[in-house]
Amino acid sequence: MRDDEQTPETPQTLAAPRTPGEPRTLGEPRTPAEPQAPGEPRASAEPPASADPRTSAETAVDQVDQVEQVQDTLTGRQRLTAALWPPRVTRAQLIVALLLFVLGLGLAIQVRSTSDNSALRGARQEDLVRILDELDDRTKRLEDEKQRLENQRTELETSSDQAEEARKQTQEKERQLGILAGTVAAEGPGITLTIEDAAGAVESDMLLDAIQELRAAGAEAIQINGVRVVADTYLSGDAGDIEVDGKGISAPYGFKVIGKSQDLETALNIPGGVVQTLEKEQATATVTRSEKIVVDALRPAQRPDYARSSSQ
Secondary structure, eight states: OOTTOOOOOOOOOOOOOOOTTOOOOTTOOOOTTSOOOTTOOOOOSSOOOOOOSSOHHHHHHHHHHHHHHHHHHSOHHHHHHHHHSSOOOOHHHHHHHHHHHHHHHHHHHHHHHHHHTHHHHTSOHHHHHHHHHHHHHHHHHHHHHHHHHHHHHHHHHHOSOHHHHHHHHHHHHHHHHHHHHTSSOEEEEEEEEEEEOSSSOOOHHHHHHHHHHHHHTTOOEEEETTEEEOTTOOEEEETTEEEETTEEEOSSEEEEEESOHHHHHHHHSSTTSHHHHHHHTTOEEEEEEEEEEEEOOOOOOOOOSSOOOTTO
């Protein structure tokens, strides 16, 4: 066959439309309007995805390695903070914590109550009897004072010369107030308290404790080394350099106290009281009863700057 001779082209003819249900030949495209036959495999236009070469086990190992690298970069404090915060508290843990708190509070109250009463728990029977006697004496003094005031009121109401009776009671009240204020001398039964301080360990607060105990036991007049003790008396200074109302005093410290001697002595000798406290500091306290104690140290009467009697 010659080169110039060409093979006649076979004319292409359009495929005739197929009837519904007629099978399609291999490679023949489906028209858009043609529905897919049941059971016919769906042709996918996308190419199949390539399989991941790493398996799931390898991926998990990589994640664990990343977590360990992050943990290695954290400090100890950061690890502790991450473990404790945010807190993971359950309801049971909250109930247990509340019960422990209530139990601890009860134990603290019990220990405090026991420590407060330890001095009395360890006291001897005779010491407890003396304390009870002192309380009874204080109650009796208050009742006597109440009865005395009621008698004064009755006398004022029934006296024929009320003005004269009022004047007498006023003078008596003035003498009593003068004793309390330290402007007049006083005498009566009481005790003397002598404190020897060879070691120089007695502080001003120890002497103040002695004054408070004596006042609580019913002391009506107190004098320390020639200085009158009144309502506004103060003590200052250290051991060996103590001052009472700005006046220096030195050992031995001598107290003159007017009052019921039995009550005053009992108040100083109670367990854990003034005498035992001084003995712990290597000091010696001697209490002596007397039927006549003279308190003659005086304080000048001071007129108040602002306060005036409401009866004027």
